[in-house]
Amino acid sequence: MIMPAGKPLLLPANPKFIAASLVLALLANMLLGLTGQAWLPDVLAVVLVFWTVYQPRRVGMVIAFLLGLALDVHESALLGQNALSYVCISYMAIFIHRRIQWFPLREQTLQVLPLFVAAAALEWTTRLIVQDAWPHWSQLLAPLLQTALWPLLGAVLLAPQRRPFERDNIRPL
Template sequence: MIMPAGRPLLLPANPRFIALTLVVGLLMNMLLGLTGWRWLPDVLAIVVVFWNVYQPRRVGLVLAFVLGLALDVHESALLGQNALSYVVLSSMAIAVQRRLLWFPLREQTLQIAPLFVIASLLEWATRLIVQDAWPHWSQLFAPLMQAALWPMIGALLLAPQRRAFDPDNIRPL
């Protein structure tokens, strides 16, 4: 793939860093779920989609399914509700992955927002069918907040890859 002009070369992502960010995302989701506020964003979904876009060979559908099941168990939700949402979200992210990499993080926000909305609609539909629980109006803000957090979390997760591997004055890269 030809890189867009003006983009810096990135170092390969460390698998330990990927695992650490996924665990931190899961813990943040668990802590935010305890607050009871429905409008808070799904941090784990943002991290999973980010790694699906930037490292699709390391973070895939199986890992998204396992993380979704872990979140289902923690929330005492219908087993597979979050897992289904994460798998659909991950598959859509992998489908648009090649196109997203051509844009900077701020411009990716407009293309990522529909993915978060579709995943939330799927989760709401599952909850409505099985539990007969209509989503609260404040839950409409969560996918929009996830899209708004995309550039900030993306810059944070890309920061370790932007550092120079072995910087010196002779080599420009």
């Protein structure tokens, strides 16, 4: 892939950092789930989509499925409800991961908004079919908040990759 002009080269992502960020996002989702508020964003979905876009060979649908099952067990939800949503959002992120990297983080929000809306719609449909529960209007805010979190979490998660490996005044890279 040809890099856009003026875009800095990134260091490889540390697998331990990826795993730690996914575990922290899972814990944040578990803590937010304890409040019982339906409008809160799904932090794990944002981090999962981010790593699926930027590291598709390390984070993919299998990890999305396992994290979804862990969240299903924690929430005592229908087993596979979150897993299905995360696998679908991971698949869609893999599908657009090359195109989305051409844009800066702020402009990527328009690219990831349909992913979060589709994942929320899939989760609502599953809940409607199985539990006969209509989604509340406040649940429509969650995909918008997830999209608003994208630039912030993206800057935090890309920060370790932007630091120079070895500072050298001779080499331009």
